[in-house]
Amino acid sequence: xxxxxxxxxxxxxxxxxxxxxxxxxxxxxxxxxxxxxxxxxxxxxxxxxxxxxxxxxxxxxxxxxxxxxxxxxxxxxxxxxxxxxxxxxxxxxxxxxxxxxxxxxxxxxxxxxxxxxxxxxxxxxxxxxxxxxxxxxxxxxxxxxxxxxxxxxxxxxxxxxxxxxxxxxxxxxxxxxxxxxxxxxxxxxxxxxxxxxxxxxxxxxxxxxxxxxxxxxxxxxxxxxxxxxxxxxxxxxxxxxxxxxxxxxxxxxxxxxxxxxxxxxxxxxxxxxxxxxxxxxxxxxxxxxxxxxxxxxxxxxxxxxxxxxxxxxxxxxxxxxxxxxxxxxxxxxxxxxxxxxxxxxxxxxxxxxxxxxxxxxxxxxxxxxxxxxxxxxxxxxxxxxxxxxxxxxxxxxxxxxxxxxxxxxxxxxxxxxxxxxxxxxxxxxxxxxxxxxxxxxxxxxxxxxxxxxxxxxxx
Amino acid sequence: xxxxxxxxxxxxxxxxxxxxxxxxxxxxxxxxxxxxxxxxxxxxxxxxxxxxxxxxxxxxxxxxxxxxxxxxxxxxxxxxxxxxxxxxxxxxxxxxxxxxxxxxxxxxxxxxxxxxxxxxxxxxxxxxxxxxxxxxxxxxxxxxxxxxxxxxxxxxxxxxxxxxxxxxxxxxxxxxxxxxxxxxxxxxxxxxxxxxxxxxxxxxxxxxxxxxxxxxxxxxxxxxxxxxxxxxxxxxxxxxxxxxxxxxxxxxxxxxxxxxxxxxxxxxxxxxxxxxxxxxxxxxxxxxxxxxxxxxxxxxxxxxxxxxxxxxxxxxxxxxxxxxxxxxxxxxxxxxxxxxxxxxxxxxxxxxxxxxxxxxxxxxxxxxxxxxxxxxxxxxxxxxxxxxxxxxxxxxxxxxxxxxxxxxxxxxxxxxxxxxxxxxxxxxxxxxxxxxxxxxxxxxxxxxxxxxxxxxxxxxxxxxxxxxxxxxxxxxxxxxx
Numbered sequence: 001x002x003x004x005x006x007x008x009x010x011x012x013x014x015x016x017x018x019x020x021x022x023x024x025x026x027x028x029x030x031x032x033x034x035x036x037x038x039x040x041x042x043x044x045x046x047x048x049x050x051x052x053x054x055x056x057x058x059x060x061x062x063x064x065x066x067x068x069x070x071x072x073x074x075x076x077x078x079x080x081x082x083x084x085x086x087x088x089x090x091x092x093x094x095x096x097x098x099x100x101x102x103x104x105x106x107x108x109x110x111x112x113x114x115x116x117x118x119x120x121x122x123x124x125x126x127x128x129x130x131x132x133x134x135x136x137x138x139x140x141x142x143x144x145x146x147x148x149x150x151x152x153x154x155x156x157x158x159x160x161x162x163x164x165x166x167x168x169x170x171x172x173x174x175x176x177x178x179x180x181x182x183x184x185x186x187x188x189x190x191x192x193x194x195x196x197x198x199x200x201x202x203x204x205x206x207x208x209x210x211x212x213x214x215x216x217x218x219x220x221x222x223x224x225x226x227x228x229x230x231x232x233x234x235x236x237x238x239x240x241x242x243x244x245x246x247x248x249x250x251x252x253x254x255x256x257x258x259x260x261x262x263x264x265x266x267x268x269x270x271x272x273x274x275x276x277x278x279x280x281x282x283x284x285x286x287x288x289x290x291x292x293x294x295x296x297x298x299x300x301x302x303x304x305x306x307x308x309x310x311x312x313x314x315x316x317x318x319x320x321x322x323x324x325x326x327x328x329x330x331x332x333x334x335x336x337x338x339x340x341x342x343x344x345x346x347x348x349x350x351x352x353x354x355x356x357x358x359x360x361x362x363x364x365x366x367x368x369x370x371x372x373x374x375x376x377x378x379x380x381x382x383x384x385x386x387x388x389x390x391x392x393x394x395x396x397x398x399x400x401x402x403x404x405x406x407x408x409x410x411x412x413x414x415x416x417x418x419x420x421x422x423x424x425x426x427x428x429x430x431x432x433x434x435x436x437x438x439x440x441x442x443x444x445x446x447x448x449x450x451x452x453x454x455x456x457x458x459x
Numbered sequence: 460x461x462x463x464x465x466x467x468x469x470x471x472x473x474x475x476x477x478x479x480x481x482x483x484x485x486x487x488x489x490x491x492x493x494x495x496x497x498x499x500x501x502x503x504x505x506x507x508x509x510x511x512x513x514x515x516x517x518x519x520x521x522x523x524x525x526x527x528x529x530x531x532x533x534x535x536x537x538x539x540x541x542x543x544x545x546x547x548x549x550x551x552x553x554x555x556x557x558x559x560x561x562x563x564x565x566x567x568x569x570x571x572x573x574x575x576x577x578x579x580x581x582x583x584x585x586x587x588x589x590x591x592x593x594x595x596x597x598x599x600x601x602x603x604x605x606x607x608x609x610x611x612x613x614x615x616x617x618x619x620x621x622x623x624x625x626x627x628x629x630x631x632x633x634x635x636x637x638x639x640x641x642x643x644x645x646x647x648x649x650x651x652x653x654x655x656x657x658x659x660x661x662x663x664x665x666x667x668x669x670x671x672x673x674x675x676x677x678x679x680x681x682x683x684x685x686x687x688x689x690x691x692x693x694x695x696x697x698x699x700x701x702x703x704x705x706x707x708x709x710x711x712x713x714x715x716x717x718x719x720x721x722x723x724x725x726x727x728x729x730x731x732x733x734x735x736x737x738x739x740x741x742x743x744x745x746x747x748x749x750x751x752x753x754x755x756x757x758x759x760x761x762x763x764x765x766x767x768x769x770x771x772x773x774x775x776x777x778x779x780x781x782x783x784x785x786x787x788x789x790x791x792x793x794x795x796x797x798x799x800x801x802x803x804x805x806x807x808x809x810x811x812x813x814x815x816x817x818x819x820x821x822x823x824x825x826x827x828x829x830x831x832x833x834x835x836x837x838x839x840x841x842x843x844x845x846x847x848x849x850x851x852x853x854x855x856x857x858x859x860x861x862x863x864x865x866x867x868x869x870x871x872x873x874x875x876x877x878x879x880x881x882x883x884x885x886x887x888x889x890x891x892x893x894x895x896x897x898x899x900x901x902x903x904x905x906x907x908x909x910x911x912x913x914x915x916x917x918x919x920x921x922x923x924x925x926x927x928x929x930x931x932x933x934x935x936x937x938x939x940x
Contacts, residue, residue: 312525371597372590378523381630385526388634393662396631404624411616419604419612456525 001052001059002040003067004107006033011100018093027082030096034075034103041067051113055175058113062311065458066110066242069315070235073322074103076441077231079433080330084227095135099231102128106239110246115164115174118243122160122207125236126153132231133224145223152216156206163199166192179251194258200247201259201266207240210296211270218277221289226336229285230329233292234322241299245314249306256306263304264395270297271402278409284332285342287409288325291368294402295321301383301399305390312459313382319455320367320375320448323441327364330434330441331357338428347413349422357430358417360438365410367445370403375448375455382456461503463516463532466542466577469497474570480563487557490566494550497573501546510536511929514583522587527637527644531584536930540782540923541580541709544789545702549573551908552697555797557901558804559694565606572598572698579706585633585645588714592626592706599698603691614686621683625670632666635659636718651717651937657725664722667715668730674707675763677730678737688756693800696752700759701793705785708763711770712778712934720938723771730771731857735864737764742871746878751799751809754879755792758835758872762788765868768861769850777853778931783923784846787916791835791843794909798828801902802883806891811879816888820895825884827906832880834913836873842916845924 010033017025041064049060059067078099085095105125112118130153134146168174170193171182183189202213209217221229252259274294281287299321302314332342334357339346351358367376380403387396448455473493480486504516519531534542553566575598578591596619604615633645640649655663672680688696716723741760748754766784769777801824802817803809818825830841837843847869855862898906916922 309525366597372593377593381634382526384630385634385637388631388638391638393631393635396634397628400624400627400631403627404620407620407623408616411619415604415612415616418601452523453525456523 001057002044003037003071004057004104004111006037006040007100007104007107010034010037011097011104014093014097014100018091018097023092026093026096027078030078030100031075033100034071034078038068038071038075041071051177055177056114056117057108057111058176059111061459062246063111063242065311065315066238066318067107069319069322070103070106070110070239073234073238073326074099074231076326076437077227077234079437080230080326080333081227082433083431084225084333095132098128098132102126102132102231103235106235109239109243112243112246113176115167115176118247119157119161119164122157122240122243125239126157129153129228129232129236132228133220135228136225139223141223142225143223145220148216148223149220152206156203156213158203159199159206160203163196163201163203166196166199170196176247176250183251183254189255194255197252197255197259198262201262204240204244204247205266208237208244208296208299209293210266210300211273211293212266214270214273214293214296217293218286218289221292222283222286226285226329226333226342229289230326233288234325237292237296238318238322241296241314241318245303245306245310248303249310253306260304263300264392267297267300267304267395268398270294270300271399275402275405275409279405281409282344283342284328284344284347284413287344287412288328288332291406291409292325294406295368297402298380298383298399301387301395304395305387305392307386307389309382309386309389312456313379313386315459316375316382316448316452316455317379320379320445323445323448324364324367324376327360327438327441327445328368330437331361331364334428334430334434344412344416345420347416348420349417351418353422354428354430357428357438360442361417362414363442363445365414367449369407369410373446373449375445375452378448378452378455461507461516463504463518463534463581465500466497466504466546466581467532467574469493469500470570470573470577473497474567474574476567477563477570478567480566483560483562486561486563486566487553489563490553490569491550493570494546494553494573498546498550501543504534505539505543508534508536508539508926510926513930513933517583519583522584526586527642528586529584529644529646530587531646532581532587533583534581536927537709537712537782537934538580539926540786541705542577544705544786545573545576545580547912548697548701548789548793551793551905552694552701554901554905555697555793555800556694558899559692561606565602565694568598568602569694569698572602576702576706580709583647585636585647585650585714587645588647588710589626589630589633592629592710593623595703595706596622596626599695599703602695602698603687606692607690607695608692609690610686611690614683614690618683618687621680622673625673625680628666629670632663635663647713650714653718655719655721657721660719660722661725664715664719664726667710667719668726671707671710671715672733674710675704675767676707676760677764677767678733678740678760681737681741681760684760685753685756688759689750689753693752693796696756696796697793700756700796701789704759704763705789708766708770708781708785711767712781716770716773717934717938724773727771727773727857731768731854731861734764734768734771735861737761738768738865738868739871742868742875745871745875748875749811751802751811751814751879751883752796754811754875755795755799758875759788759792761868761872762792762835765847765850765854765865768865769853772853772857773935774853774856775928775931775935776849776856778935779924779927780846780849780851780853782927782931783842783916783920784850786923787834787842787846787913790909790912791831794827794831794906795835797902797905798824798831801898805895806889808891811882813891814883814889815886816884817892817895818884819888820892821897823898823903824906827910828880828884830910830913831906832876834917836876837869840914840917842913842920844917845920
């Protein structure tokens with residue numbers, strides 16, 4: 001709970017720093033605040049968790065682990081932000097403040113124990129993002145993205161609210177514990193409840209960007225500033241998945257006959273749409289957007305067959321995916337700053353000029369593709385194992401086809417970096433903070449790949 | 460010194476060291492020394508190996524405890540020849556690049572690949588095996604795509620995706636088997652002990668077999684192979700044909716036969732037909748090739764087709780023949796690709812119709828080449844003879860007609876190999892040879908080494924057969940119905 005309070009205060013503090021033009025203090029203060037919040041989550045780790053505030057939030061290990069992940073990834077993204085934000089806007093403080101608020105919302109979503117908190121969490125997380133996506137006021141793409149994101153987000157929140165209302169109508173409670181008791185004890189479950197489950201499923205699928213509710217993702221990811229895209233595709237996505245998983249594993253498991261076929265369809269469509277469309281992209285950023293759709297498909301595996309290991313699988317996959325995305329977007333920022341384009345061609349010859357950057361990118365791509373000795377493989381392996389636990393072999397075979405398709409576009413950038421030569425000379429300056437983030441993320445990716453016990457053991 | 464970890468540790472550390480060497484001379488020297496150290500470290504295992512002792516030098520550590528994954532290594536009569544082959548060929552392959560301008564990153568990738576290959580041959584845990592299988596793929600992709608020629612990017616992407624798809628199918632099968640094991644682990648022994656239903660065995664068989672068949676490659680999964688072999692740098696082709704394809708055959712012996720014996724038995728006819736088609740089809744294409752490297756690539760498909768037929772024949776002779784022939788093929792194909800490379804270096808082309816008459820200028824090379832060609836054809840007193848003999852004996856035990864058709868490989872092999880020899884060495888000297896120089900030192904060493912192995916194994920094949928016999932027999936006895 002300390003983390004949420006710290007972050008809320010931190011957001012306001014950062015706003016005031018901006019007011020008093022203390023621009024140089026922004027980043028250190030924010031990072032320090034994140035560190036304190038991280039410290040609170042670590043301190044809570046070994047405590048016996050009970051739902052707090054009349055069952056509003058529940059900081060169990062599940063919530064704490066994902067909170068730590070979200071805070072850590074946000075810290076990495078902030079480290080990348082130092083020069084980036086100054087280049088695109090004068091109002092730097094707002095960036096930090098909104099990111100911190102969005103993170104606060106994400107933390108609430110990981111720890112909610114009551115639908116009211118789920119709704120508040122998702123709204124805090126999203127409203128901050130609506131602004132962040134459109135923060136480049138004079139950029140058409142950015143504006144378009146913000147509008148799309150806002151409309152779609154509002155729409156999906158409507159679904160979510162409608163679902164919550166129906167569930168309340170059926171069970172008379174917003175509390176997850178109460179809902180579970182209702183599902184387990186009510187002899188005959190009201191049709192309202194079923195309708196509510198499906199509406200919530202749709203609403204949450206919107207948030208995680210699963211097909212056929214994915215249409216906003218590519219444009220929004222493409223139009224938003226790169227760092228915001230990185231934040232959206234990691235922290236926000238992970239938090240939405242955690243909310244999804246908590247609700248379904250805690251409450252809806254007994255009625256899984258109802259929603260499993262629906263979710264299965266969603267997973268299969270998501271995998272194919274994400275992968276096949278990613279194949280045809282010529283822009284790296286857009287490719288990452290579509291690939292994030294396909295990763296949402298893989299992450300849904302944990303929900304398709306829920307078991308005790310679902311949380312660990314989700315955590316490993318989310319960690320691996322977030323690290324790789326941070327690496328990829330960080331390098332994209334550097335490359336785009338030099339060449340002014342986010343097409344695959346702008347990576348040409350990177351292997352010769354900046355072997356370190358190219359190596360980091362290769363590790364990230366191999367991790368996303370799921371090659372052994374990287375974290376991505378362990379994540380994929382656990383997800384496959386998860387599905388195999390439910391004997392869903394057909395789904396696995398489809399996933400295999402998709403994983404093979406994925407290699408094509410992940411290697412595309414590797415091909416550009418190593419096997420094609422650049423047209424002109426160019427010098428890429430790598431700021432120290434980027435070096436730190438990239439080294440850390442690459443080291444963690446390989447560490448998890450070689451010794452995954454350190455992550456799996458957490459949950 | 461009898462800890463198997465050292466065999467994985469040395470190449471891994473070598474790879475890390477070599478990556479940082481920029482200078483060509485230092486890099487190749489260091490790579491050679493390190494690979495020789497690795498070869499030297501293999502010898503104690505060979506010396507203290509007890510052929511009748513089953514699985515030896517076992518090492519097992521808990522790797523991912525939550526999923527019951529152990530890092531479990533072991534050596535028996537089937538894996539020992541493969542380990543010897545790998546560690547024996549890598550120094551030769553490194554030596555064969557001594558006239559090239561590779562930097563440390565090339566040799567680092569080779570060493571890294573060696574780690575993956577050894578992991579495949581040593582693993583007794585399916586997860587470990589899979590990791591090795593994939594780890595070997597990444598470096599060879601970069602070797603072929605970075606230093607290759609022609610349409611290298613497209614060709615190698617095809618190769619990568621093709622093999623990756625196959626391995627993912629295998630991964631699905633492995634995860635399925637893991638879920639069947641009551642104690643939830645990936646141990647080879649637990650997989651073998653499983654009592655799977657017939658229908659399960661059938662799909663597991665295909666999941667594994669397609670992965671192996673793509674790697675080997677067996678007709679009709681071979682379409683990536685000729686292009687990849689032809690466009691790769693010679694050292695890359697040597698790694699692919701000399702060692703990497705043995706991963707597939709080894710996989711069939713270690714993971715397919717004992718785990719799904721029923722399915723192997725019921726599909727052995729299908730596989731045998733594919734192998735036999737592969738032998739004839741690839742031989743016929745090899746006749747018509749004008750590009751010497753491509754000719755050897757197709758000959759390789761024919762040879763491994765016969766090897767796989769021997770494995771699937773389910774006879775001790777066939778398996779024994781497969782093991783010795785894998786070693787033979789490894790050495791001979793490396794030498795053949797090397798000779799083509801030497802000729803290309805001197806003539807600037809490897810087109811057969813533009814070559815000829817080199818024997819008069821390079822008698823030494825002509826002699827070595829002849830011995831190696833004889834070994835590849837399978838002439839008595841060379842290593843190929845005993846291998847092909849045992850293989851055909853095994854296939855004969857399976858079915859006479861299969862043996863009769865597969866036996867054509869002897870004739871076909873003689874035709875295309877002798878054609879290769881004749882077109883390059885005999886006849887009037889081609890005017891492409893503007894300046895011909897004798898064998899360089901590193902060339903001489905590689906050829907002498909290969910010829911020594913060819914003749915040694917031709918005269919004393921028991922050096923390998925004795926190692927593997929007990930393991931092969933126990934493998935066949937272990938299989939239950």
